[in-house]
Amino acid sequence: MNTNQDILLTIAxxxxxxxxxxxxxxxxxxxxxxxxxxxxxxxxxxxxAVILVWAERKVAGxxxxxxxxxxxxxxxxxxxxxxxxxxITKEDIRPKxxxxxxxxxxxxxxxxxxxAAYAVFPFSEGLIAVDLNIGLFxxxxxxxxxxxxxxxxxxxxxxxxxxxxxxxxxAQMVSYEIPLVFSLIGxxxxxxxxxxxxxxxxxxxxxxxxxxxxxxxxxxxxxTAETNRxxxxxxxxxxxxxxxxxxxxxxxxxxxxxLAEYANxxxxxxxxxxxxxxxxxxPPMPAVxxxxxAFIPGWIWFAAKTYFMIFxxxxxxxxxxxxxxxQLMSFGWKVLLPLALANIxxxxxxxxxxxxxxxx
Amino acid sequence: xLGKSLLTGMAVTLRxxxxxxxxxxxxxxxxxxxxxxxxxxxxxxxxxxxxxGLCMNNxxxxxxxxxxxxxxxxxxxxxxxxxxxxxxxxxNLCVEVCPTKCLVWSKEFAYAGYSRDALVFDCMALDRERIxxxxxxxxxxxxx
Amino acid sequence: MQTQTFELNMGPQHPATHGVLRVVLELDGEIVVKAxxxxxxxxxxxxxxxxxxxxxxxxxxxxxxxxxSGMNNNLAICQTIEKLMALEIPERAEYIRVITAELxxxxxxxxxxxxxxxxxxxxxxxxxxxxxxxxxxxxxNSLCGARMTFNYIRVGGVGWDLPEGWLDExxxxxxxxxxxxxxxxxxxxxxxxxxxxxxxxAPLSAERAIAMSASGxxxxxxxxxxxxxxxxxxxxxxxxxxxxxxxxxGDNWDRFYLRYLEIIQSARIIExxxxxxxxxxxxxxxxxxxxxxxxxxxxxxxxxxxxxxxxLVSDGSPKPYRWxxxxxxxxxxxxxxxxxxxxxxxxxxxxxxxxxxVLGEVDC
Ligand code: SF4
Ligand code: SF4
Numbered sequence: 001m002n003t004n005q006d007i008l009l010t011i012a013x014x015x016x017x018x019x020x021x022x023x024x025x026x027x028x029x030x031x032x033x034x035x036x037x038x039x040x041x042x043x044x045x046x047x048x049a050v051i052l053v054w055a056e057r058k059v060a061g062x063x064x065x066x067x068x069x070x071x072x073x074x075x076x077x078x079x080x081x082x083x084x085x086x087x088i089t090k091e092d093i094r095p096k097x098x099x100x101x102x103x104x105x106x107x108x109x110x111x112x113x114x115x116a117a118y119a120v121f122p123f124s125e126g127l128i129a130v131d132l133n134i135g136l137f138x139x140x141x142x143x144x145x146x147x148x149x150x151x152x153x154x155x156x157x158x159x160x161x162x163x164x165x166x167x168x169x170x171a172q173m174v175s176y177e178i179p180l181v182f183s184l185i186g187x188x189x190x191x192x193x194x195x196x197x198x199x200x201x202x203x204x205x206x207x208x209x210x211x212x213x214x215x216x217x218x219x220x221x222x223x224t225a226e227t228n229r230x231x232x233x234x235x236x237x238x239x240x241x242x243x244x245x246x247x248x249x250x251x252x253x254x255x256x257x258x259l260a261e262y263a264n265x266x267x268x269x270x271x272x273x274x275x276x277x278x279x280x281x282x283p284p285m286p287a288v289x290x291x292x293x294a295f296i297p298g299w300i301w302f303a304a305k306t307y308f309m310i311f312x313x314x315x316x317x318x319x320x321x322x323x324x325x326x327q328l329m330s331f332g333w334k335v336l337l338p339l340a341l342a343n344i345x346x347x348x349x350x351x352x353x354x355x356x357x358x359x360x
Numbered sequence: 361x362l363g364k365s366l367l368t369g370m371a372v373t374l375r376x377x378x379x380x381x382x383x384x385x386x387x388x389x390x391x392x393x394x395x396x397x398x399x400x401x402x403x404x405x406x407x408x409x410x411x412x413g414l415c416m417n418n419x420x421x422x423x424x425x426x427x428x429x430x431x432x433x434x435x436x437x438x439x440x441x442x443x444x445x446x447x448x449x450x451x452n453l454c455v456e457v458c459p460t461k462c463l464v465w466s467k468e469f470a471y472a473g474y475s476r477d478a479l480v481f482d483c484m485a486l487d488r489e490r491i492x493x494x495x496x497x498x499x500x501x502x503x504x
Numbered sequence: 505m506q507t508q509t510f511e512l513n514m515g516p517q518h519p520a521t522h523g524v525l526r527v528v529l530e531l532d533g534e535i536v537v538k539a540x541x542x543x544x545x546x547x548x549x550x551x552x553x554x555x556x557x558x559x560x561x562x563x564x565x566x567x568x569x570x571x572x573s574g575m576n577n578n579l580a581i582c583q584t585i586e587k588l589m590a591l592e593i594p595e596r597a598e599y600i601r602v603i604t605a606e607l608x609x610x611x612x613x614x615x616x617x618x619x620x621x622x623x624x625x626x627x628x629x630x631x632x633x634x635x636x637x638x639x640x641x642x643x644x645n646s647l648c649g650a651r652m653t654f655n656y657i658r659v660g661g662v663g664w665d666l667p668e669g670w671l672d673e674x675x676x677x678x679x680x681x682x683x684x685x686x687x688x689x690x691x692x693x694x695x696x697x698x699x700x701x702x703x704x705x706a707p708l709s710a711e712r713a714i715a716m717s718a719s720g721x722x723x724x725x726x727x728x729x730x731x732x733x734x735x736x737x738x739x740x741x742x743x744x745x746x747x748x749x750x751x752x753x754g755d756n757w758d759r760f761y762l763r764y765l766e767i768i769q770s771a772r773i774i775e776x777x778x779x780x781x782x783x784x785x786x787x788x789x790x791x792x793x794x795x796x797x798x799x800x801x802x803x804x805x806x807x808x809x810x811x812x813x814x815x816l817v818s819d820g821s822p823k824p825y826r827w828x829x830x831x832x833x834x835x836x837x838x839x840x841x842x843x844x845x846x847x848x849x850x851x852x853x854x855x856x857x858x859x860x861x862v863l864g865e866v867d868c
Contacts, residue, residue, distance in 0.1 A: 059377070060627070060628075061381070062376070062377045062378075062381065063373045063374075063376050063377050063628055064376070064627070064628050064631035064632070064635075065376055065379060065380075065381045065382045065383075065631070065632075065635060066381050066382070066383045066631070067381050067383050067385075070385075160510065160512050161512075164512075164534065164849070230625055230626075231625065231697055233625060234850075237625075237850070238519055238625070239519050239520035239622065239623045239624070239625065239853050240520065240849050240850050240853055241849070242518065242519060315370060315373065315374070316370075318373055318627060318628050319366075319369045319370050319372070319373045319626070319628060319691070320366065320369065320625070320626060320695065320697055321621060321624035321625045321626035321629075321692075321695060321697050321698045321701065322624055322625030322626075322697070322701075322850075323697060323700075323701070324700075324701055324848055324850045324851065325534055325848060325850065326848065327700055327701075363696075365690075365694045365695050365696045366695065366696065366697070368690045368691075368694060369690060369691045369694070369695050371690070372687055372690045372691045373628055373691070376628075376632075382635055382638075393645070393649075394645055394646045394649065394667075396645075396646065396647070396648060396649035396664065396667070397645065397649040397650075398648075398649040398650055399649075418560075418561070419561075420557050420561035420562070420564055420565065449564045449565075449567075449568075449653065449655075450650060450653065451563075451564035451653075451655040452649070452655060452663070453560065453561065453564070453655075456663075465649075
């Protein structure tokens with residue numbers, strides 16, 4: 001385990017020791033620290049969106065034998081910033097027939113669960129906004145509400161494309177939520193806890209991707225569907241339903257959808273990292289090398305793994321065609337769900353057998 | 361069910377990720393157009409033109425408009441020669457039919473204007489300008 | 505539960521309608537009850553325009569019909585006029601015509617494959633197809649100075665002789681073609697998701713295909729062995745050894761995959777033509793002003809989209825009395841309603857992709 005102090009943790013501790021005499025009351029200090037955490041999370045989300053949009057376009061570009069954005073700033077790094085400025089300054093068009101409040105609220109509401117989910121990500125040892133004892137459950141509960149704003153947007157836009165997209169999003173997300181949850185249950189059974197930090201610590205010996213490869217596969221597939229990315233991008237379905245629920249949005253509202261999409265992408269990748277890839281811990285390696293890399297703080301490992309997962313999702317997107325809506329459903333219910341259930345069964349039997357072996 | 365072919369596809373895109381891209385970075389790198397390229401304006405060499413009007417008559421879209429006048433020797437002379445590139449099909453029929461080969465393409469591949477009028481060129485004026493430029497460069501050469 | 509159908513306007517501005525086609529879909533949820541293609545957004549009246557042009561002047565207008573296969577259109581109209589005039593074409597010109605027409609067929613099929621991949625959500629496949637097609641367009645550009653609107657094949661031959669090194673460049677392209685096809689196979693046609701999307705969807709029986717006058721890959725996918733190049737050889741196509749790939753069920757997959765197979769056959773034809781091509785003139789003696797004898801003629805060729813025919817009536821004057829085109833894309837498109845019924849919205853997009861209309865030709 002990491003013995004030397006993490007720089008981010010040091011900053012947090014310094015801040016706390018600085019605030020302590022200033023505010024006096026420890027409760028007030030706690031609340032302030034939560035505020036700082038919230039600000040940090042917002043920073044992560046916005047910073048990430050900027051990087052991810054750029055990265056996605058670069059990955060897409062290179063995979064399609066073109067250079068991607070390369071004009072604004074060095075290697076196009078400022079492209080997203082320029083795009084954001086463009087989106088913010090754009091006229092905010094509200095089509096005539098929309099259901100005003102629902103339409104207005106949808107992108108805002110979409111952002112809330114995404115933001116809330118970030119509270120339980122263990123970026124590094126001790127670097128977690130709230131280490132809930134039901135962390136994983138909390139994440140799943142919060143993340144599953146993302147469906148509602150999509151339906152709100154689709155319904156209130158008063159546009160048939162949006163409506164179809166909204167309906168698709170509900171059907172798709174509800175169907176893939178279940179295998180997603182079931183794929184994580186195997187790990188929870190192994191750990192015996194829903195607490196994020198204990199899940200990560202349980203992987204100090206061996207990552208769960210090796211113990212639960214099927215669960216990992218199911219998780220990746222279901223997560224792709226949850227984030228509406230190719231091959232499951234039916235909700236947007238560019239060539240079929242134009243842009244699905246987002247069809248009528250423009251300017252800042254549209255960019256909120258975009259922001260939430262990338263925030264979600266980061267979220268599912270972070271969960272994959274936490275649950276299957278050993279979280280903030282360095283990859284399994286001999287003890288000598290372990291000491292050699294001990295100076296690398298946990299959050300770097302965490303970020304590296306998360307970005308690897310994100311790259312995987314991008315790679316999918318720029319390789320595969322899209323499913324059809326009925327195939328999507330039958331794949332979810334007839335393949336993924338039984339597979340996830342079987343995985344739970346096998347895990348259960350395995351744990352039982354292991355216990356007997358240990359005991360005997 | 362799903363499996364192998366998806367991985368094959370992913371291998372294709374991954375391989376491409378590390379290959380050189382094929383983009384020509386346009387304003388810096390100009391495209392290679394070749395000597396047969398048809399595009400841009402029609403450069404008319406007025407001194408060679410015999411004002412026969414074949415180019416106008418052969419144009420399928422009426423994009424060449426020329427007027428002639430008779431000079432004192434009763435010889436036909438060009439009065440005006442307008443090429444409307446907005447209507448041009450770039451079919452090359454005018455260039456091919458010209459008996460004195462006095463039409464050539466200026467070979468610009470990208471030009472746009474803010475109005476349709478910007479696409480209409482007076483080829484005689486352009487020719488005069490060109491001659492003027494050439495003379496000037498000659499005189500500067502002589503001086504230098 | 506009582507349900508109601510609703511109407512959805514797909515197009516004329518829509519990412520997947522290949523230009524400006526409008527399809528009025530009557531939907532029961534996601535299932536299509538009726539699909540009505542509404543055409544005419546790109547109508548320019550080319551037939552009427554060409555009746556007011558001389559015969560030679562009508563050639564550049566055919567470039568603008570099916571703009572993805574200009575060479576084949578040029579070939580069709582020129583051969584029709586030549587038939588009317590009973591004109592003999594120099595050997596070399598005939599070979600150049602075959603080479604360019606088949607190259608253009610490959611380019612056009614690459615677009616069909618790539619755009620279908622795009623319609624099904626696979627962006628990258630489209631980019632690869634367009635990238636490789638660029639090789640052909642560059643060949644054409646060095647040949648005649650245009651990339652899409654060629655006006656290269658002329659009455660009596662071809663406009664320009666081959667530039668130096670062109671044949672080698674063409675051979676090099678053919679050498680690289682198998683690798684390109686392998687990429688498409690790996691990324692597009694071999695992909696199980698794509699196969700799932702296309703197989704068994706929107707099947708067309710041979711009887712219906714014939715009854716609806718379908719042609720090209722749409723007809724052959726239903727198992728009808730009809731290719732104008734074989735059935736009614738024009739030019740020098742009878743000298744080449746090639747196969748006509750056939751489908752069995754006429755579903756979207758067959759229609760799609762046939763185009764892939766046709767690329768291979770076209771490459772075979774070009775290879776043979778490159779071997780046999782003689783030296784010599786590329787233009788026959790053609791009168792300055794073409795005035796064909798009074799009469800009428802119909803001539804058809806196998807265009808990438810199907811059986812393209814031209815019907816010309818001459819009254820002895822320099823301008824045709826009647827200039828009519830049988831446009832395969834237009835006729836194939838009429839199958840859309842029949843094929844889409846009972847399928848999903850996403851399938852309409854795929855069916856449209858495999859019927860492969862080019863709106864410039866549909867609307868003409
Ligand atoms: S290229 Fe064709 S359309 Fe253009 S001016 Fe010449 S003849 Fe007319
Ligand atoms: S055809 Fe040539 S010579 Fe005759 S008018 Fe035109 S440009 Fe002049």
